[in-house]
Amino acid sequence: GAGVSQSPSNKVTEKGKDVELRCDPISGHTALYWYRQRLGQGLEFLIYFQGNSAPDKSGLPSDRFSAERTGESVSTLTIQRTQQEDSAVYLCASSLPSGGWETQYFGPGTRLLVL
Amino acid sequence: AQTVTQSQPEMSVQEAETVTLSCTYDTSESDYYLFWYKQPPSRQMILVIRQEAYKQQNATENRFSVNFQKAAKSFSLKISDSQLGDAAMYFCAYTEAGNMLTFGGGTRLMVKP
Numbered sequence: 554g555a556g557v558s559q560s561p562s563n564k565v566t567e568k569g570k571d572v573e574l575r576c577d578p579i580s581g582h583t584a585l586y587w588y589r590q591r592l593g594q595g596l597e598f599l600i601y602f603q604g605n606s607a608p609d610k611s612g613l614p615s616d617r618f619s620a621e622r623t624g625e626s627v628s629t630l631t632i633q634r635t636q637q638e639d640s641a642v643y644l645c646a647s648s649l650p651s652g653g654w655e656t657q658y659f660g661p662g663t664r665l666l667v668l
Numbered sequence: 669a670q671t672v673t674q675s676q677p678e679m680s681v682q683e684a685e686t687v688t689l690s691c692t693y694d695t696s697e698s699d700y701y702l703f704w705y706k707q708p709p710s711r712q713m714i715l716v717i718r719q720e721a722y723k724q725q726n727a728t729e730n731r732f733s734v735n736f737q738k739a740a741k742s743f744s745l746k747i748s749d750s751q752l753g754d755a756a757m758y759f760c761a762y763t764e765a766g767n768m769l770t771f772g773g774g775t776r777l778m779v780k781p
Contacts, residue, residue, distance in 0.1 A: 586768055586769075588768075588769075588771075593774075594773060594774070595672075595674075595759055595771035595772055595773045595774050596713075596759070596761075596769070596771040597771075598768040598769065598770070601767070601768050609767075609768070612768065642711060644711075644713065646713070646769075656703075656715055656718065657715075657769060658715075659705075659712065659713035659714075660712075661710065661711055661712050662711045662712075664711075
């Protein structure tokens, strides 16, 4: 079946502008995660949605970052007043409900460049 | 907070040979899960292998196997019969049930023909 999809693939924006990144999880996956990957580094957790529970926002680096999810479907990550240090690949992952543990399946990411 | 450390920024292996990538982690939990992900230039994170901490037996997936040493908090990945397609970034990751993954900084694997 279809995997996790993300759009856009690449985004170039000017410092100070707002951007929205989109993630479409695998159908039936109630858990959804956003990660950030700076150049040459590992992934950093940003935010986690699980069904109708309150999201875990503990990884968001500042109040310029926010995310929403509509039910168990699409999620958008919004970065307001972008800064050059926001330049990175933003990866989304989804998984089945985690009673024990479930594999996270990743999308191809959105590469964000802030000029 | 949990941390994951990959001490080898780059590794190189001859095609058909065996290579081992190192990973150590720090946690006070007794029940957790460990993963190795592969990231080729396409950016797509691909699960290579996974291990539950309560299982003593090391996980194996075809040419990929792990050496899980719980007391030492070590989780190395062995790739046997290396192929050109194995060239990629490899990330070690840790999670407790239902939580986000904590990743190491990655190891770039180069495969020489």
